Every structure is written in C-alpha cells, then in structure tokens.
Amino acid sequence: MNTIAILGGGNLGSAIAQGLYKSKQYQAANIFVTRNKIERLAHLKTEGIQVGKDNNFAVQEAQIIIIAVKPYKVKDIIAEIRQDLDPKKHILVSVATGITTSEITQMVGFELPIFRAMPNTAIEIQESITCICSKHANTTQKTQISELFNLLGIAVTINEELMEAATVLGACGIAYVFRFIRAMMQGGIEIGFDAITASTIAEQTVKGAAELLLKGGKHPEEEIDKVTTPKGCTISGLNEMEHRGFSSSLIKGILNSYQKIEK
Numbered sequence: 001m002n003t004i005a006i007l008g009g010g011n012l013g014s015a016i017a018q019g020l021y022k023s024k025q026y027q028a029a030n031i032f033v034t035r036n037k038i039e040r041l042a043h044l045k046t047e048g049i050q051v052g053k054d055n056n057f058a059v060q061e062a063q064i065i066i067i068a069v070k071p072y073k074v075k076d077i078i079a080e081i082r083q084d085l086d087p088k089k090h091i092l093v094s095v096a097t098g099i100t101t102s103e104i105t106q107m108v109g110f111e112l113p114i115f116r117a118m119p120n121t122a123i124e125i126q127e128s129i130t131c132i133c134s135k136h137a138n139t140t141q142k143t144q145i146s147e148l149f150n151l152l153g154i155a156v157t158i159n160e161e162l163m164e165a166a167t168v169l170g171a172c173g174i175a176y177v178f179r180f181i182r183a184m185m186q187g188g189i190e191i192g193f194d195a196i197t198a199s200t201i202a203e204q205t206v207k208g209a210a211e212l213l214l215k216g217g218k219h220p221e222e223e224i225d226k227v228t229t230p231k232g233c234t235i236s237g238l239n240e241m242e243h244r245g246f247s248s249s250l251i252k253g254i255l256n257s258y259q260k261i262e263k
C-alpha cells in the first residue's frame with residue numbers, strides 16, 4: 001500500500017485525509033498530515049492518522065505527496081522538501097489554485113511526476129468531483145492518481161488550460177450550491193417550516209435532483225418539464241425567479257470567480 005503525505009492539513013488537506021481514511025483503502029498509519037498548528041489535527045490523530053509539523057519526515061515516508069497549502073506558500077514548502085524528493089519514488093500532487101505544473105517543475109528544479117488536482121470539500125465524504133491534469137507522468141502513474149481520486153468521488157482528467165475553469169465550477173461551485181440551499185431554507189421558513197425541517201427538505205431535494213441527472217443522464221430542462229404543470233405553481237415560481245435574474249446571476253457569478261482566478 002502507498003503511503004500518502006498531505007502537506008497542509010487545513011480545510012482541504014484535512015478533508016482529503018478523512019476521505020482517504022473513510023475509503024478504507026488506506027490505513028490510518030499510511031496517511032501523514034502536516035501543519036504548524038498540529039493541535040488542530042487532533043480529530044485526525046484520534047483516528048490513528050499520523051500528524052506532525054515535519055514535512056521532510058512525511059515526504060521521506062511517503063510515495064504520494066499532496067501539497068495543500070495556500071498558493072503563496074507552495075514555493076516555500078517545495079524549497080523545504082526539495083532535497084527529499086526522488087523522481088523514482090515520489091509523485092507530487094498539488095491542489096493549490098492557479099499554480100501550473102510547469103511552475104511546480106521549476107520550483108522543484110528537476111523533472112518528477114507532477115499532478116494538479118482540483119477537488120472540492122465533499123472529498124471528506126468521498127463525494128468530490130476532482131479534475132486532474134499532469135506533467136512528466138507515465139500511464140501507470142496517471143491511472144494510480146485517477147484511482148486515488150475516484151476513491152474520493154469522481155475523478156475527471158482534463159487539459160491543464162481548463163484547471164482554472166474546473167476550480168470555479170467544481171471547487172467554488174460547492175459554495176454556490178450551499179448558498180442555494182440556504183436560500184431555499186429561508187424561503188421555506190417564510191412559508192411555514194421550522195429551520196431544521198426546511199433544511200432537510202432543501203438538502204434532500206438538491207441531492208435527489210443531482211442523483212436524477214447523474215443516474216438518468218438527461219438535460220435538467222427535461223426533468224423540469226416533468227414538474228411544471230401548465231398554469232401551475234412551479235412554472236409561476238420559476239418564471240418569477242428568472243425575471244429576477246436567477247440563471248443570469250449564477251452565470252455572472254461564475255464569470256466573476258473565473259476573472260478573479262485569471263488575474
């Protein structure tokens with residue numbers, strides 16, 4: 001079994017560790033997570049996951065290294081571990097937004113298999129969509145990393161030019177969906193439900209809609225047609241939402257996030 005080092009056990013790094021552990025394909029002892037404030041990794045330590053501050057030790061112990069620090073810290077952490085990196089042993093996976101595989105290769109100073117992966121926080125419960133691209137990786141390594149992220153949801157291999165778009169649609173996207181659920185709850189409370197019931201109804205409705213599309217493979221509008229009774233309350237509500245800019249505001253928000261990343 002491969003050992004995985006996750007350097008940067010913050011929101012995403014910790015979620016990856018939890019997803020790996022819950023997948024039961026990795027034993028806790030084969031997962032290392034580092035950060036400075038290790039007391040914040042107590043929940044992982046309790047499961048038997050190895051936690052610490054020592055990035056060099058984690059890299060020496062691991063075959064797969066996941067860099068999960070903020071983008072502006074990637075250069076420093078690579079400089080710290082560079083002497084421990086072995087192209088014959090290690091695969092480097094960066095989840096940092098906006099740092100290309102070429103930039104990472106330059107930071108490392110020599111060629112080694114490098115992947116960029118863009119998951120979202122649902123990786124904690126193995127329900128992420130993770131977009132992946134790579135440089136200097138052979139077919140076996142590409143399969144290995146795809147299999148790893150398929151354990152944690154669905155992995156899709158894309159061209160590197162699309163990584164920023166993937167960041168917006170998948171990684172930021174989960175926040176847009178949370179905001180949609182919150183708005184559903186707010187509406188639900190106004191028409192009579194308590195917050196807990198409104199949240200259960202909104203969450204299960206979103207889950208059901210997503211499953212219908214994932215399993216049925218249909219276009220959303222085809223499913224909408226089944227719900228909209230002529231002269232009924234669904235089409236009346238939907239049209240009011242559109243008059244107020246529902247689809248347009250989502251599309252504009254996605255473009256705004258994209259422009260922010262591209263800067």
Ligand SMILES: NC(=O)C1=CN([C@@H]2O[C@H](COP(=O)(O)OP(=O)(O)OC[C@H]3O[C@@H](n4cnc5c(N)ncnc54)[C@H](OP(=O)(O)O)[C@@H]3O)[C@@H](O)[C@H]2O)C=CC1
Pocket residue numbers: 007008009010011012013034035036037038055068069070071073077095096097118119120121171
């Ligand atoms: N959050 C998300 O939904 C997503 C984030 N990303 C990307 O993932 C990366 C991490 O994001 P996120 O988890 O949100 O950020 P966080 O700030 O939550 O996590 C980053 C972690 O890195 C740790 N860290 C800083 N310096 C070091 C070091 N020298 N050695 C080891 N650990 C260190 C910090 O620990 P400490 O606080 O103890 O210093 C912190 O816990 C970013 O590059 C982001 O762009 C990508 C997709 C989704």
Ligand SMILES: O=C(O)[C@@H]1CCC=N1
Pocket residue numbers: 097167171172
């Ligand atoms: O908001 C951000 O910048 C990061 C990138 C994807 C999710 N969070």
